Amino acid sequence: MKKITIEDIAKRAGVSKGTVSAVMNVRNTVRTETRDHVLEVMKELHFRHQGIARNLRNGNQDKSIGIIIKDANYPFP
Numbered sequence: 001m002k003k004i005t006i007e008d009i010a011k012r013a014g015v016s017k018g019t020v021s022a023v024m025n026v027r028n029t030v031r032t033e034t035r036d037h038v039l040e041v042m043k044e045l046h047f048r049h050q051g052i053a054r055n056l057r058n059g060n061q062d063k064s065i066g067i068i069i070k071d072a073n074y075p076f077p
Helices: 006-013 017-024 032-044 051-058
Strands: none
Touching: 006 017, 006 032, 017 032
16 A cells, blocks of 8 residues: 555645645644545545654654563563
8 A cells, every 4th residue: 555645645636745744743834625625535545644754854763662572571681
């Protein structure tokens, strides 16, 4: 299944990529009717915003720690 991009949403909604970006970033520069239309198109295309991708692009790091436990009943390796 192809990932849905901002460009796909913009084409389907008949707006610019900048307008889609403004809607996604909740900027007040977009008319209410346009915002509602773009959000409806996003819903139709089953678009899910990926916050992790934005953080990577902006240089922000996710503050997560991963732990792998081989056997939860044995406390020492």
